[in-house]
Amino acid sequence: GAGVSQSPSNKVTEKGKDVELRCDPISGHTALYWYRQSLGQGLEFLIYFQGNSAPDKSGLPSDRFSAERTGGSVSTLTIQRTQQEDSAVYLCASSFRQGAHEQYFGPGTRLTVT
């Protein structure tokens, strides 16, 4: 079956522009996570969705970051007014249900802010 997919795979944007990153989780997975992987900070949690709700947004680094999930499936992470420190690989993961232990990761979106 299909795994977690993310698009685009690479995104180069100018400082100050807005970007949208997309995640398609595994079909039937109700839990969805966004993580960020950067040289300075390593792998860090951003936000968690259960269905369309986001009960844990504690990892979002600033109010420039937001995310939504529709239909209990696709999720979009939006970064407004991008800064150079936003350059990182953004990883999405899904799991079958809340409390399930295995998270399946997508290939990531590499964001470069110039």
Place this chain on the structure above:
Amino acid sequence: AQSVTQLGSHVSVSEGALVLLRCNYSSSVPPYLFWYVQYPNQGLQLLLKYTTGATLVKGINGFEAEFKKSETSFHLTKPSAHMSDAAEYFCAVSYGGATNKLIFGTGTLLAVQP
């Protein structure tokens, strides 16, 4: 705050030699424990996990890890390294609950020499 420590950001072994990657966590409550592998320009792949039960867990590609509560450790081993094992390895913990988000170590880059 809970944290994960991986000793050695770079480890180099010869092909056929023992692989030992170290991971320690800091919390009084035993977490769920995971090892993930990341090949270049790819997402994270789950190698193995410990949730409950037997403390020695076997994973894919011949890897195994042992949960030692008294040492708060979850070291990853493989008896005989293969060239294809060259990758970055991440130890992670979660504490279940409503979010089950992963907290990652800083990663260990494994090089395998011919």
